[in-house]
Amino acid sequence: xxxxSNIDKGKCIMKRxxxxxxxxxxxAVFIAVMLIAxxxxxxxxxxxWSFMIQPYxxxxxxxxxxxxxALPNGSSGSPEIKVxxxxxxxxxxxxxxxxxxxxxxxxxxxxxxxYLDLSSxxxxxxxxNFGGDLVSTSLDAGTEVGMKGFVTTFAGGYRVIDGxxxxxxxxxxxxxxxxxxxxxWKLSADVAGPGGGQTFDRRGNITEDEDVWNGIVGVRGQxxxxxxxxxxPYYADIGAGDCELTWQVFSALAYAxxxxxxxxxYRHLEFDADDDDAFIQKLSFTGPVVxxxxxx
Numbered sequence: 001x002x003x004x005s006n007i008d009k010g011k012c013i014m015k016r017x018x019x020x021x022x023x024x025x026x027x028a029v030f031i032a033v034m035l036i037a038x039x040x041x042x043x044x045x046x047x048x049w050s051f052m053i054q055p056y057x058x059x060x061x062x063x064x065x066x067x068x069x070a071l072p073n074g075s076s077g078s079p080e081i082k083v084x085x086x087x088x089x090x091x092x093x094x095x096x097x098x099x100x101x102x103x104x105x106x107x108x109x110x111x112x113x114x115y116l117d118l119s120s121x122x123x124x125x126x127x128x129n130f131g132g133d134l135v136s137t138s139l140d141a142g143t144e145v146g147m148k149g150f151v152t153t154f155a156g157g158y159r160v161i162d163g164x165x166x167x168x169x170x171x172x173x174x175x176x177x178x179x180x181x182x183x184x185w186k187l188s189a190d191v192a193g194p195g196g197g198q199t200f201d202r203r204g205n206i207t208e209d210e211d212v213w214n215g216i217v218g219v220r221g222q223x224x225x226x227x228x229x230x231x232x233p234y235y236a237d238i239g240a241g242d243c244e245l246t247w248q249v250f251s252a253l254a255y256a257x258x259x260x261x262x263x264x265x266y267r268h269l270e271f272d273a274d275d276d277d278a279f280i281q282k283l284s285f286t287g288p289v290v291x292x293x294x295x296x
Contacts, residue, residue: 054099056291058267061085062118065281066145066181067129072206076198077191079206080127080134080281081183083145093117093148099291106162108169110220111154119146125185128200130193139187139202149179149209151269153248155237157220168221175216175239175246177271179280180209210279212271214241218248229256233263244274252289261293 063085068078094117101110124140155173184205191200218237225231235250252265270284 049102049104050295051102052100052293052295054101054291054293056097056099056289058095058097058114058285058287058289060267060269060285060287062147062283062285064147064283065126066183066208066279067276067281068183068206068208069277069279070206070208072201072204075200075204076193076195077128077130077135077200079125079183079185079200080129081123081143081145081181081185082126083123083147091118093119096150106159108157108159109154110157110171111152113150113152115148115150117148123183125187128191128193130195130198130200133194135191135193135200137187137191139189139191141186141188143183143185145184146182147179149177152176153216153237155216155218155220161221165224166221167224168219170217171220171237172217173215174241175214175237175248176211177214177246177280177283178209178211179283180207182207208279212242212280214239214243214246214271216246216248222254230254231256233265243271243278243280245272246270250289254293259295261295263289263291263293265289 062083064083066081066083068080071078094115096113096115099110099112101108103109123143123145125137125143127134127136153173153175155171157169157171159167159169161168182205185203187200187202190202192198193200216237216239218235220235222234223232231254233250233252233254236248238245238247240246246269248267248269250265250267252263254261254263254265265288266286267289268284268286270286271280271282273281
């Protein structure tokens with residue numbers, strides 16, 4: 001048995017997957033703790049805790065601008081990419097969308113998790129960054145971007161309005177985004193930089209990722225439509241941190257059954273950077289949502 005060879009293979013595997021594990025592990029641990037807490041609290045009826053879980057389907061279009069900071073092999077510049085608004089269902093490889101929450105009296109805590117793996121979104125090379133000097137180009141001849149990433153928003157809330165018609169919580173928490181993009185670009189010609197000997201090849205590939213933390217504040221609640229089972233859930237937040245601005249809005253038309261609700265609505269989530277060195281310059285998801293909320 002070749003022990004040294006096995007050790008080397010183990011090191012290669014760790015080197016390849018450890019960076020991704022570092023990003024996914026905190027959210028995985030957080031979700032596991034949430035599920036354990038929800039399960040234990042749900043069984044304690046004396047304390048009047050309640051919890052909800054909400055699987056849903058989101059049909060967003062995706063609009064983004066990416067500014068790669070690494071240099072592709074043999075190149076003097078890095079690309080700035082525009083990913084055009086695109087229907088994610090056409091290129092979807094995998095999606096996981098889930099919201100879970102707990103409540104006791106006026107206090108609540110909700111966590112939302114979205115994971116998307118998208119392939120071959122239509123895009124174009126807008127500019128080439130030659131060490132801080134941007135050279136615009138219209139030579140794109142078929143650039144494609146594959147993206148995968150996840151967004152986790154978690155926030156505690158306190159109910160400030162608890163009427164028969166209107167219920168509103170003030171919320172505060174954090175949002176975490178991790179995004180990895182793999183770009184295959186194709187131009188009709190090489191692009192020359194402003195300095196001597198600077199060249200950006202007409203074809204190539206580059207992969208980069210970034211993670212972003214932001215604090216958020218907002219409101220969450222619902223508006224009852226008379227004495228019927230129909231109501232309008234709503235949510236809005238705004239925040240900043242690693243991004244200059246992140247914000248989210250959601251509203252829907254919902255119908256309440258005995259222990260569960262069904263809703264059809266619309267959701268928009270956006271990140272905007274104010275840093276020329278940021279990989280994610282802009283990223284937004286917007287589109288209809290269909291989901292069910294199960295309450296226990």
